[in-house]
Amino acid sequence: MNVAKISRYLVLIMSLGFLLLSSETFSQNGPSNPSLLEINPPDGPSNDMINAIVGVRLIDGFGGPAVENTTVIIKGNRIIEIGAKNLVKIPTNAIVTDGAGMSLLPGLIDSHFHSANNNKQLSTLLKNGVTTMRDPGHPIRFYQAQHFATSKMPRVYVTGAHLDGYPGVYVEQATLVKDSDHIRSQIAEYVENGASGIKIYFRLPLKYIETVVKTADFYNIPVVAHLELVDADDAIMAGLRGIEHVTSFGTSLADPKDAEEFRKAVQENSNNRRAGRYMLWSKIDLSSDRVKEVIELAVKNNVVLSPTLATFEKQFGDEDVKDYEAKGFKNMHEFVGMAHKAGMKIVTGSHNSGKYVKQGFAYQREMELFVAAGLTAMDAISSSTIYNAEYFGTKDRLGSIEPGKLADLILVEGNPSVDIKAMYSIKKVMLNGEWVEDN
Incomplete structure (x- = not known):
């Protein structure tokens, strides 16, 4: 065993208190009382209040x-x-x-919000009703300002830098995975520093997803993923249960030829996903057996989807929107309704902003889009409260009004x-x- 590998194992030993040498050990012997806590527990009044x-x-x-x-x-x-x-x-x-x-x-819970030491932005989020948020994929240092806040902030849950594959996409926000041992040591380090979840980014190869999931299972913390190159059904079969962005389902739903063309373009240049998503989704036949099978697989495996529809919204009639973009979004929107109707758990994530809503209210726009997709208003409220609390692993104390x-x-x-x-x-x-x- 080389020195670098020994060093990675030492990080793991210090965190766990004993040596674990296999992913099976991680999944079977995890702590019974996980630390699913925000990094900034708010002060509260005394019990006299x-x-x-x-x-x-x-x-x-x-x-x-x-x-x-x-x-x-x-x-x-x-x-x-x-x-x-x-x-x-x-x-x-x-x-x-x-x-x-x-x-x-x-209080509303936002499953997908990014910030970078911007307390003013988070204060606005709180005043607009979001009392809890999770940043899926940014380094924990992006929230150092929380410790110096002079006004109230929402509860902040972090995942640490997202786990990505070479050459990476946003490398300043990522850990580029070397091998399975590296994954285990990084997750141990993230948890030690306050992570209550783990984020997979879209260049991480499928072969590593099972290791990520089993390692996170040891700590009883959730794994969420943004997919582009790995098909959602393959990731689900590898153990993934949290999917960020409706677009993550694209390659698994599309005609295989269209999906391969999209993957090839994104492999060559990550930015090709931006227009490519809409083109891919505009061609998806939502009545196909392929779509039905993927939804059934997700429901069977209790997958949670945070669609972030407001981020992708493109409407017909907007002079800045191409027809294939509007058609692509229409299919994304309808897919969310289909998934909900079939029993997939849908949760609310704002992803910060949307084209058709005032800054600071992307969350509310997401709720509107849910209702337009076929959820009832009460469904959308549950998606924004108790379902997200379940997604975070915090339903024992957040997400509902009860004694x-x-x-x-x-x-x-x-x-x-x-x-x-x-x-x-x-x-x-x-x-x-x-x-x-x-x-």
């Missing part, structure tokens, strides 16, 4: 009917009681918020269970039991 939100329409995140005229009691940073307004006794020392005419929802959960809450003017556009009207945000004030 009691908040009461009174007479509000409750949308708890689980997808059931909204409940009118509800009161929610929060003690410190925890929800302690929920009930009808006329049945819940409000403590005399409670700070009371009148929720009449408004809806109370769990014992952390009090990450949003007050929305109107009724988003009837009209999803109400999600643009966020009136108040509570993070960890405290209302977020304007800065």
Whole structure:
């Protein structure tokens, strides 16, 4: 064994406390209490602080009917009681918020948001209702500014630099994988430094995906992937359960000849994927057996899809949009509806921005696009709350309104269970039991 390989194993030993020599060991003997935590746990009030939100329409995140005229009691940073307004006794020392005419929802969770030491951007995200976000694929150093924040920030989950294959795409944001031992040592290092997930990028060869998944399984943290060159069905068979971007399904759905032409172009130049995605998707026959089989495989294996539709949105009639782009997006959009109808878990990720929405509200646009694809408004809300909490591995404390959960809450003017556009009207945000004030 050479010196470099010994060094990589030492990193792993220090993290685990004992030596593991095979991927099978990783998958079987993982820690029972994984550290699925944000890198910036927010401060909360003392348990002497009691908040009461009174007479509000409750949308708890689980997808059931909204409940009118509800009161929610929060003690410190925890929800302690929920009930009808006329049945819940409000403590005399409670700070009371009148929720009449408004809806109370769990704080929104964004599965796909990138930032680089931009606290102002994250503060805006929080004020627009996103109390938790995950950056899939950026180095943890991109969030050093969080430790010096002077205003409240959403809970930030990180994956560390994405794992990519040579020659890489965004090399300053990537680890270029050398071999399976390198994967194991890198994931150990990421977890030690606060990663609560791992991101695969699209030049990583298929042969390494199983190693990534089994190593992450040891730590009980999820793996997500942006695919372009590896077919989604092959990645799923290798153990992948989290897919970022609807476009990641493209080569597995397309006619094999079209898919091969796309892969060849992207292998030659990564930037060819940008126009190439739309061309590829414009040719996909959504009624084909191939599409049905891939969806069935994803559903069978409990795959979660974060489509980031708003990022790819191109509409007919826009003078800046070519017909093949609009057709390609139309097929992407319809595929998401088909996947949802078949039982695939769809979650909300904003990917920061969209062509057809004001800066800062790509998340809300994503929810609108979900509803337009065939999800109900309640489905879209669940995709944005409890389903994303499950995707992060944090549903024990986030993602729904129920006693014992952390009090990450949003007050929305109107009724988003009837009209999803109400999600643009966020009136108040509570993070960890405290209302977020304007800065």
